[in-house]
Amino acid sequence: xxxxxxxxxxxxxxxxxxxxxxxxxxxxxxxxxxxxxxxxxxxxxxxxxxxxxxxxxxxxxxxxxxxxxxxxxxxxxxxxxxxxxxxxxxxxxxxxxxxxxxxxxxxxxxxxxxxxxxxxxxxxxxxxxxxxxxxxxxxxxxxxxxxxxxxxxxxxxxxxxxxxxxxxxxxxxxxxxxxxxxxxxxxxxxxxxxxxxxxxxxxxxxxxxxxxxxxxxxxxxxxxx
Amino acid sequence: xxxxxxxxxxxxxxxxxxxxxxxxxxxxxxxxxxxxxxxxxxxxxxxxxxxxxxxxxxxxxxxxxxxxxxxxxxxxxxxxxxxxxxxxxxxxxxxxxxxxxxxxxxxxxxxxxxxxxxxxxxxxxxxxxxxxxxxxxxxxxxxxxxxxxxxxxxxxxxxxxxxxxxxxxxxxxxxxxxxxxxxxxxxxxxxxxxxxxxxxxxxxxxxxxxxxxxxxxxxxxxxxx
Numbered sequence: 001x002x003x004x005x006x007x008x009x010x011x012x013x014x015x016x017x018x019x020x021x022x023x024x025x026x027x028x029x030x031x032x033x034x035x036x037x038x039x040x041x042x043x044x045x046x047x048x049x050x051x052x053x054x055x056x057x058x059x060x061x062x063x064x065x066x067x068x069x070x071x072x073x074x075x076x077x078x079x080x081x082x083x084x085x086x087x088x089x090x091x092x093x094x095x096x097x098x099x100x101x102x103x104x105x106x107x108x109x110x111x112x113x114x115x116x117x118x119x120x121x122x123x124x125x126x127x128x129x130x131x132x133x134x135x136x137x138x139x140x141x142x143x144x145x146x147x148x149x150x151x152x153x154x155x156x157x158x159x160x161x162x163x164x165x166x167x168x169x170x171x172x173x174x175x176x177x178x179x180x181x182x183x184x185x186x187x188x189x190x191x192x193x194x195x196x197x198x199x200x201x202x203x204x205x206x207x208x209x210x211x212x213x214x215x216x217x218x219x220x221x222x223x224x225x
Numbered sequence: 226x227x228x229x230x231x232x233x234x235x236x237x238x239x240x241x242x243x244x245x246x247x248x249x250x251x252x253x254x255x256x257x258x259x260x261x262x263x264x265x266x267x268x269x270x271x272x273x274x275x276x277x278x279x280x281x282x283x284x285x286x287x288x289x290x291x292x293x294x295x296x297x298x299x300x301x302x303x304x305x306x307x308x309x310x311x312x313x314x315x316x317x318x319x320x321x322x323x324x325x326x327x328x329x330x331x332x333x334x335x336x337x338x339x340x341x342x343x344x345x346x347x348x349x350x351x352x353x354x355x356x357x358x359x360x361x362x363x364x365x366x367x368x369x370x371x372x373x374x375x376x377x378x379x380x381x382x383x384x385x386x387x388x389x390x391x392x393x394x395x396x397x398x399x400x401x402x403x404x405x406x407x408x409x410x411x412x413x414x415x416x417x418x419x420x421x422x423x424x425x426x427x428x429x430x431x432x433x434x435x436x437x438x439x440x441x442x443x444x445x446x447x448x449x450x
Contacts, residue, residue, distance in 0.1 A: 138398065
C-alpha cells in the first residue's frame with residue numbers, strides 16, 4: 001500500500017468573504033483530484049475566509065472570549081479549552097501568517113461545518129488542521145480540528161490482531177495522522193495551505209461522518225485536568 | 226513537494242536474537258532504498274529482536290518495573306512515565322501482536338540506540354514508533370520513540386513566517402509526524418512492521434542527531450502532571 005502526500009501550489013491569499021472552495025478547487029484542478037482523495041487545508045485559510053479575525057490590540061479579550069476553561073497557565077501562555085472542546089495554547093488565537101499586520105486569527109466557529117461545506121463543493125474528503133502542542137512532548141503536531149468524508153477514528157476494538165488475539169484498546173486517530181502527514185510537505189515560511197493525499201480510500205466514507213468532534217475526549221472520560 | 230509513504234512487505238516474524246537489520250534490509254532491497262529515504266519500523270519488532278519479552282502472568286510486576294512514575298490511574302489502566310521519560314499507558318507494556326501466546330512486549334531499553342544500530346546497517350534514516358494515547362483527545366497516534374539520521378524537531382523560532390513576521394513558538398515534531406504518516410499505510414491486523422518514506426530529504430541529517438529523546442519534555446518545562 002502506498003500513500004502519496006502532495007503539496008498543492010497556487011492557492012491565492014485569502015481574505016474575509018472570499019470563495020475558499022473556488023480558490024482551493026482551482027488549485028486542485030491543476031494537480032488533479034479524484035474520488036477517494038483527501039484534501040487537507042490549514043485552519044488559517046478557513047478562518048480568514050470566514051472572517052475570524054480580530055485586531056492584535058484586543059488580544060487578551062479575544063483569548064478570553066474564545067476560552068471555555070483555563071487548563072493551565074504560565075506567564076503569557078494560557079492552555080485553554082475552547083468552546084469546541086479543543087485544548088490548546090491561547091484558545092487557538094494566533095498572530096502568525098495572519099495575512100495582515102497586527103491581526104489575530106481565531107479558530108473557525110464550527111470547523112466540522114467548514115469541512116462539510118468544502119467537501120460539498122470539492123467533491124472529496126476534507127480535513128482542516130492546526131498545530132497543537134502536547135502534554136509531555138516537545139514540539140507541535142498538526143492535528144485535525146474539522147473533517148468531512150473521512151472516518152476520524154479507526155476502531156479496532158473487538159477485532160483480532162495478526163495472531164487472532166482480540167484487540168482491546170486500540171482506536172487510531174486517523175484524521176490526526178492525516179493532518180500530521182500533510183504537514184510534512186509544508187513549510188511554515190511558504191504559503192501552501194492545501195495538500196492532497198491519495199491512497200486513503202479505505203478511510204474515506206460515503207457521508208460526512210462524525211467529523212473531528214469525535215476526536216475530542218469528554219472531560220468525564222479523561223484522566224487529565 | 227511530494228512525500229511517498231510505502232508499506233514494505235515481506236519482513237518475516239522476528240524472534241529474540243534475530244538479525245532485525247538483515248530482515249528489514251532484505252525486505253527494503255526488494256522495494257528499493259536510497260540515501261534520503263526514511264525507514265519507519267514499529268517498536269514491537271525491535272523489542273522482539275532485542276528479547277524485551279515477559280510472560281503475561283508477570284504483568285503487574287513488569288509494568289511496575291517499567292514505571293518511573295505513575296501519572297494517572299483508573300481501574301486497570303495506568304498512565305505511567307517510563308524510565309526513558311515517555312508518558313503512556315501501562316508504561317508501554319502490551320500483549321497485542323506479541324508473536325507468542327501469553328507474552329508481553331516491553332519497550333526497547335534505549336530506542337534511540339536501537340535506531341542508530343539499524344541506521345548503521347541500513348544506510349538510511351530510521352524512526353522507531355509506538356501508538357500512544359493523548360490527553361484530551363480520543364484515539365491513539367503513532368509517535369517516535371527512537372530515531373537516527375532524522376531531525377526530530379524543526380525549530381522555526383526566530384525565523385520569519387510567510388509575511389516576514391518572526392515566529393515565536395513554533396517547533397514542529399517532525400519525527401512524530403513521520404511516525405503518524407507511516408501508520409496510515411499499516412493495518413493492525415497485518416504484520417507489516419516496516420514503512421519506507423521518500424521525499425523527506427530536507428529533514429534527513431548527516432549524523433545520527435539527538436534522537437527521539439529530544440521529543441521528551443522535561444518535567445520542569447511541562448505544565449502538566
